[in-house]
Every structure is written in C-alpha cells, then in structure tokens.
Amino acid sequence: MTRTITFNELRRIKDNLPSGSMSKIASELNLSDETVRNYFGGHNFQEGKSCGIHLEPGPDGGLVMLDDTTILDCALRIIDEHMELAHSHH
Known part of the structure; x- marks a missing residue:
C-alpha cells in the first residue's frame, strides 16, 4: 500500500518510538538498522x-x-503497544 504523509508527521512517529525500536523493527522485518533509520530520516539514502x-x-x-x-x-504498532503499556500501569 502506498501512502503519502508529511515529513514532519513521519518525524513525529520516529520521535514517539520507544528507544530500541529501530533495531526491533529491523530484526522483525529482516532489514538493516540503517535501512529502517533511512526510512524515517530521509537524508542518508546513500548509506x-x-x-x-x-x-x-x-x-x-x-x-x-x-x-x-x-x-x-x-512502527505505529510498536507505538500503540508502548502507549497501552504506559496506560496500563496507572
């Protein structure tokens, strides 16, 4: 599925990811950490x-x-799971 979002929205999603998420996504999808980071960074496409x-x-x-x-x-699923965990501890 193709999707169009604003660069700032993509950045917000990246900023909301709990630490370690990039590696988690990479291993889950069998990609390199660099590829996942590039997806959200939009700047290191050469790497x-x-x-x-x-x-x-x-x-x-x-x-x-x-x-x-x-x-x-x-990434969105990880954020959702993270939010649920955060809320279930209150």
Whole structure:
C-alpha cells in the first residue's frame, strides 16, 4: 500500500518510538538498522536502501510518498503497544 504523509508527521512517529525500536523493527522485518533509520530520516539514502521513498518539497517539511508502508505500520504498532503499556500501569 502506498501512502503519502508529511515529513514532519513521519518525524513525529520516529520521535514517539520507544528507544530500541529501530533495531526491533529491523530484526522483525529482516532489514538493516540503517535501512529502517533511512526510512524515517530521509537524508542518508546513500548509506542504506531508500525503501521506495519519494520526497516532494512543500509545507510541513514536504510530502513523503511511501511505496511500502510495512516499516511505518510496524512502527505505529510498536507505538500503540508502548502507549497501552504506559496506560496500563496507572
């Protein structure tokens, strides 16, 4: 599934990930940590694979077109699980 979100939204998702999530996503999806980081960073495409991301300049950091939302879906699930854990301890 392709999806378009703003660069800032992608950044917010990255910032909400609990520490260690990049490695967790990488091992779960059998990718390198670098590839997962690039997916959220949008800047080091030379280092790892770019995962089919296209940046369009625009407001809110520009638009990011994701050819594959697998990493994003995984990240969102981790954030959800993390939030549930945080709330269940109160």
